[in-house]
Amino acid sequence: MIPIIQPLFGPEESAALIEVLRSGWVAQGPKVAEFEQALAPAVGADHVVAVSSATAGLHLALQLAGVGQGDDVIVPSLSFIATTNAAWMVGARPVFADVAPDLPVVSVASVAQVWTPRTRAVIAVHQLGIPFDRQGLRDLCQSRGAVLIEDAACAIGSLHWNKPIATDAELAVFSFHPRKILTTGEGGAVATNNPLHAERLRRLRQHGMTLAADQRQSGAQREQYAEPGWNYRMTDLQAALGLVQLGRLPAILERRRQLAARYDEMLGDLPGVALMWPRECDSWNVQTYCICVAPSSGEGWGDRRDRVLAGLNKAGVGARRGILAAHLEPAWIDHPRVELPYSEAWAAQSLALPLYHAMGEPEQLEVVMRLRELL
Numbered sequence: 001m002i003p004i005i006q007p008l009f010g011p012e013e014s015a016a017l018i019e020v021l022r023s024g025w026v027a028q029g030p031k032v033a034e035f036e037q038a039l040a041p042a043v044g045a046d047h048v049v050a051v052s053s054a055t056a057g058l059h060l061a062l063q064l065a066g067v068g069q070g071d072d073v074i075v076p077s078l079s080f081i082a083t084t085n086a087a088w089m090v091g092a093r094p095v096f097a098d099v100a101p102d103l104p105v106v107s108v109a110s111v112a113q114v115w116t117p118r119t120r121a122v123i124a125v126h127q128l129g130i131p132f133d134r135q136g137l138r139d140l141c142q143s144r145g146a147v148l149i150e151d152a153a154c155a156i157g158s159l160h161w162n163k164p165i166a167t168d169a170e171l172a173v174f175s176f177h178p179r180k181i182l183t184t185g186e187g188g189a190v191a192t193n194n195p196l197h198a199e200r201l202r203r204l205r206q207h208g209m210t211l212a213a214d215q216r217q218s219g220a221q222r223e224q225y226a227e228p229g230w231n232y233r234m235t236d237l238q239a240a241l242g243l244v245q246l247g248r249l250p251a252i253l254e255r256r257r258q259l260a261a262r263y264d265e266m267l268g269d270l271p272g273v274a275l276m277w278p279r280e281c282d283s284w285n286v287q288t289y290c291i292c293v294a295p296s297s298g299e300g301w302g303d304r305r306d307r308v309l310a311g312l313n314k315a316g317v318g319a320r321r322g323i324l325a326a327h328l329e330p331a332w333i334d335h336p337r338v339e340l341p342y343s344e345a346w347a348a349q350s351l352a353l354p355l356y357h358a359m360g361e362p363e364q365l366e367v368v369m370r371l372r373e374l375l
């Protein structure tokens with residue numbers, strides 16, 4: 001099977017893990033602190049707090065935004081389900097916004113359209129690593145007294161107006177799940193430019209404790225539990241992996257962009273296939289290479305995509321459906337919402353193709369050949 005994505009691991013990762021094992025300190029400790037310090041400039045934020053997953057990070061971000069029961073959180077339906085579930089985790093109501101017709105991200109207009117008097121936060125997603133209009137959405141949220149939380153789970157390495165994606169962000173959340181271009185096995189991080197947010201995030205990720213684990217171990221100070229919290233810690237094993245992976249980021253980005261450009265070249269002439277064109281102001285990390293497959297005449301919206309997807313999988317090509325729409329999943333299908341025509345079109349027609357660092361020319365040609373046959 002040609003995989004959809006494959007982590008890039010070398011002897012450096014093994015050595016880093018062995019070093020942590022030998023140190024005897026495997027839970028959250030000095031490696032996590034080191035990883036956070038290295039990540040901050042890479043994402044353009046003053047502070048980074050590592051957590052156990054992006055889902056945990058979104059949960060904490062909503063808590064920091066003061067969101068709870070009785071509040072509304074605007075989210076794109078077109079996203080991995082965790083974006084919607086995060087609102088549910090704090091007892092708030094998700095309100096679905098549509099995305100743009102030409103890019104799978106929310107716009108100022110689509111968010112403004114579903115604004116309610118109880119909207120306290122907006123989670124906007126840099127979907128597939130493609131940036132949304134950060135300034136526009138920040139201005140909208142600021143003028144209406146809501147907090148903008150950036151779901152940057154897919155966006156490490158993407159640039160917006162030549163700047164790393166969390167530049168000036170209040171709260172931006174990253175994922176290091178193995179489907180992402182940089183992985184720690186499981187893992188996530190919250191980036192912020194507010195030192196008070198950073199301090200509270202550090203508390204909330206470990207039960208509301210006022211001391212870091214290593215300070216506590218030294219015994220010099222006694223910890224207190226300032227408020228109730230969670231166990232959302234990253235381990236030093238994960239962070240050691242993350243540090244090596246972060247060093248590989250420039251090479252990973254370069255390779256992904258090369259492979260994407262080749263796909264663009266080889267697929268650009270296919271009738272009924274639309275490619276992804278991020279805006280001029282953005283540099284995309286190509287977290288996921290996605291195309292949209294339009295139906296043939298007389299077919300339902302997603303029929304041709306589903307047929308092509310099944311055929312690719314049968315031929316050993318690990319393609320996947322592109323982006324899901326939460327409002328079409330059983331968990332949220334009865335949830336009240338506006339019409340979401342573009343989200344439904346993207347969910348029905350998007351198709352993610354294999355793209356991984358070690359992918360060679362023969363594998364990429366095989367994907368293209370199979371795709372051409374099936375179309």
Ligand SMILES: Cc1ncc(COP(=O)(O)O)c(C=O)c1O
Binds near residue numbers: 054082127
């Ligand atoms: C947009 C988006 N948000 C959140 C998540 C959740 O990330 P994690 O698996 O680290 O919790 C993902 C993961 O795929 C995602 O794509």
